[in-house]
Amino acid sequence: MLANRISRRSFLQRSAWAFGSLSVVPSGVLAAESRPGANGRLVVAHVGVGGMGMTHLANMLRFQQEGKARVAAVCDADDNRLGAAVENAGAGVMPYRDYRYILERKDIDAVLIATPDHWHAVQTVHACQCGKHVYVEKPASVTVREGQAMVAAARANQVAVQVGAQARTAKGGWYTCRAIRNGIVGKVRRVTCWHYANPVDDKPVPDSPPPEGLDWDLWLGPLPWRPHNRRYQPANFRWLLESGGGQIRDRGAHQFSTILWCMNADQQTSFTVEAQGRPPVKGLWDCPVEMSVVYQFKDPDWTLEWGQPGDKVGQTEFGNVFWGEQGRLVLEWEGGYRPANPEAIHFQLPPGGQEVYRTDEYEDFNMNHKADWFKSIREGHLRPAVDIEIGHRTATLCNLGNLAYILGRRLVWDGEKQEVVGDPEANRFLSRPQRYPYVL
């Protein structure tokens, strides 16, 4: 693989534009291994151009204006969305329905994946295997085995995979992390999250043909085939356990990432988890309306509690509280869109205190997170702030929270072996075989 990539990056192609066939100079030409070209400009493609995908596209167009990136292609299973993305992206950007055309293009260095969750792992692994750097939306995966495959693919192919949980490169998260790690509230033994409920599909509709322009089979991808229903998509995939996993896998992926960072607990991979919830009384969506999940970590001992709604301590829709021996610190949202608590912002590092990594190129935290990804590529270390291994561990918390709810029992998770202790049935849920050819 290494040899292939060196070969690709030192291969000069003629530059030409033609509809349906692009042949351009790869940005990696004349560049060192794992680095963008001499001009530092990454050639990128967007896979999934719905809500968050359009934010990514807007970010990349700004990087393009600044000469740091070039948007080469956009892709979506829905031609309606794809058409809108092409309009936004402008001339010279190639539209595709099938992301694998993008992976075939040697001139593209990196992809940004913002498809529904059930696609994240497959597309990330495939992109890595084709030598592309990846920015993938959170949650990284929908099963533990998918997450493991993503980590393995990133390492084997020496590419940078950044997961889109932006708080670790956002100021709110940084101020909070720095303050907590340096004892603003003393030793923290408990962290609680509050979040509003999952919605109920209170206007269910029968199955129907997919709307014109949507490739339903491709939208389903790795999932078992079933007829189209308007309550699956576009954004509603979030409210089904198999494809979206509800708030705990959506916002939880943000909040848990920040909390693990603040608690310096990325290496604390073993825990127990218990969950309870109230399922909806009707409709297609099956995520529990309310939910409470408790994770217990050992050595050091602390508890993480997901509450939906939980005990709302702050002012906004969701957030978390660090309960320390000397008080508490609240973080609204997860450190991205909202500023940190003023106490954290004004916290003075004590003598001998521990500084925390910070990327500080952009005020906009979405831009900053991508700048951090670029930096990891540019510098060649390939370990962005939310490297896929961190994203996988965070997603494991989310996925096992849901699994404990689905199975209705306490699970003991061995993070070293990545298996549930003494529960063969639960271990079968660590993977979900995928529909061919949409396989890892």
Place this chain on the structure above:
Amino acid sequence: MNVNATPNAPGSVEELIKRIKNPNDAAGGPAWQGAAACGAEAIQPLAELLLEPDMEVARSAKRALYCLTRHAGRPGADAEARAVEAALLPLLAHEKSAVSREVLWMLSEIGSDRAVAPMAALLANEQVREDARCALLRLPGERPTAALRAAFRTAPEDFKYALADSLRQRGLEVEGYPSRKLVPSRQTTVTPIAPKPK
């Protein structure tokens, strides 16, 4: 969800079915959560409801079946799991693929060696063969691998690629039938915007 703590569990299968059919959401909606208490006996009558024209009843029956299966799969309840498996197996031969497809996935969660042959028989059914392949991949042990290998020998050419992938996932070497996972196939109707002439 904690099925053990489900309040107001039904006293019988008949009561469970009656509750699930209740058109009042407040009563019928949560009824499936009590299914675990009814055990394997409830499987056949619940499966009949999977084809109910009322989508809420069908959905609720499906959730009840999964609830029951998952509860039976808990550690230390092997006899319950085997009873549920035994009740699910005849449903694999159901004339409606919508039923056999769901049953395959239920068996993927708790199925033992005993389930392998009837599940593998569906690898020859074009409607559900992909679900059967996936469900077998979830079963541990040698027998599912042997069943997939046997199916590979006789499968139609277009299905052999998927089976070859399964066998490779199980650590076997397969000659030919290279992976198609990276082969693009879908075309968009959207066209790019042409650059402005200079």
